[in-house]
Amino acid sequence: MVHGTARSPRLLRRMNSAALLRFALDTEEFTAGEAMAASGLTRATVLGVCTDLVAAGWLEELADSREAGLTQRGRPARRYRLREQVGVLVGVDADEAVLRVEVCSLRGRPLAERTLELEGPTRDGPARRELVSRTVAEVLAEPAVGGAPSLLTVIGVPAPVDADGASPTDDPPFWAAMNPGFADTPGARVLVENDANLAVLAEHAHRQVAHMAALLTGERFGAGLVVDGRLLRGRRGGAGEMRMLELLVGSDPDAGTTDGLGALARRWALGALARDDGSSSLRSVDPEVLGIAEVLAAAADGDVLALGVLRRLGERLARLVAVIESLLDVEEIVLCGADVTGIGPVLDEARTVLEEQFSPPWPELTASTLGREVVLRGAVALALDRLREDPLALLDEG
Known part of the structure; x- marks a missing residue:
């Protein structure tokens, strides 16, 4: 159900598009009628928004219900599904001694992952930033990812992190080394979060x-x-x-x-x-x-x-x-x-x-019960939450 009011047709269209994308993220495939029931939108609005999302590459239209052999009588229902190749999400646990990276689909299905046991605590900030960036790029290049771009990378670090993704630099130098400006990574949409915060987000989602x-x-x-x-x-x-x-x-x-x-x-x-x-x-x-x-x-x-x-x-x-x-x-x-x-x-x-x-x-x-990967699980959970909050904010920039 779409709630609230919009001050312009453009904003209303965006709200409707976001509502349909959220529905598509939670549904393998759907008909226009199912989208109407879930969103409260009219048939004309649903069909118009779906047409726009197909043209933008975010949805793909499937064979209608008659062509797919799902119905024999009446008007065939138009069917759609999320085009998952539009992008992927990346979770990173950038611990000082272990680096874990997971790439998942927009529905949270793991596609590729890598774990690096570091030889010793990596406290050289620039080297740490380069290592994380290189490893993420290598995992994104895995065949299972299919060349899809990263829409959002969430990085967990063992340091306090403010709302802008920065860590204090006037306290232990350790904090600045653990978060050497990850949020400012060129050409990538990156969200940095404290590792314990990601752990509690993972546990909160679980419990x-x-x-x-x-x-x-x-x-x-x-x-x-x-x-x-x-x-x-x-x-x-x-x-x-x-x-x-x-x-x-x-x-x-x-x-x-x-x-x-x-x-x-x-x-x-x-x-x-x-x-x-x-x-x-x-x-x-x-x-x-x-x-x-x-x-x-x-x-x-x-x-x-x-x-x-x-x-x-x-x-x-x-x-x-x-x-x-x-x-x-x-x-x-x-x-x-x-x-x-x-x-x-x-x-x-x-x-x-x-x-x-x-x-x-x-x-x-x-x-x-989430083991060593609790921070990584929290990073993926936060990326999925941000996607569902406003899918267009990520897809527009992907």
Whole structure:
């Protein structure tokens, strides 16, 4: 149904065209009658708009219902479908250590993808920008894409991002290196977003919870926040940054400040091994690869040292959850990222700490099921949302 009023025939035509394109995006093929029922437009308007969209290359007209053998009597129905070759969408997770790119159709069907495990953290801004641009171009050139142009590329970065796609340059140099002007990429329509924000958008689409947070954890913590069904961003895109953890844990360097569960597990396990001469299966683990997976495996076998680290992780998580709940009154907090596989014991410990040390209400605390690709899934979801909001805004520029 088309709502609202238009001040000019041209604007009304554009509104009607956008309504029909949104319908086409959600329908494999359709008749003029089906488009009339979905949009509330008259038959003459639907046929006129469809003719314009066919001429513009956005729709293609199929054999009518009689030619297709769908009907035998009455006036044959004209049939249409979206011309998917008009363009594609690109999602990018530009993590500092891993680059993931996916090209999908305008209906979200994956067409081509690539994952690059980087040899080390890429903090050279120009080199990072060139790597992302080159990789996106290579994936777009895959035969499965069929030469369709990118209508929108959404790039997730581990840095605050404002409404214009820029990250602060007056704080850690890390942020500017992670987002070296992606939004200004020549010849491309690019939307840049914080990685935790994309994670919460992916979880929000998956769970349909109106008040929720996604805690993206690995080497660092970041939070994506949805309240009243809307993403919270802040003036400079800093909503959800975890620098407030410095206030919670103090100046003790062993506390880890904004470190995520992966970094904390490694730091605290190595610290405990250095202080304690007791036996622990973690002593046989290479310190270079020691992380939360090894700690959880040892704890599951009853390793006392690993169990102590697990309890510390649960307490840290519980305090963070309590702060987010008290500030934002969310109903669910989802732990996301590569380090959440097998994280159940830490969640159980955090729930115990919440019940013992904090007053209710407590949000539901869960682990993401979207795995390592949660940021990429959020990037694709945001691209699809922007397309459906105003398809002509992207198609006109594609």
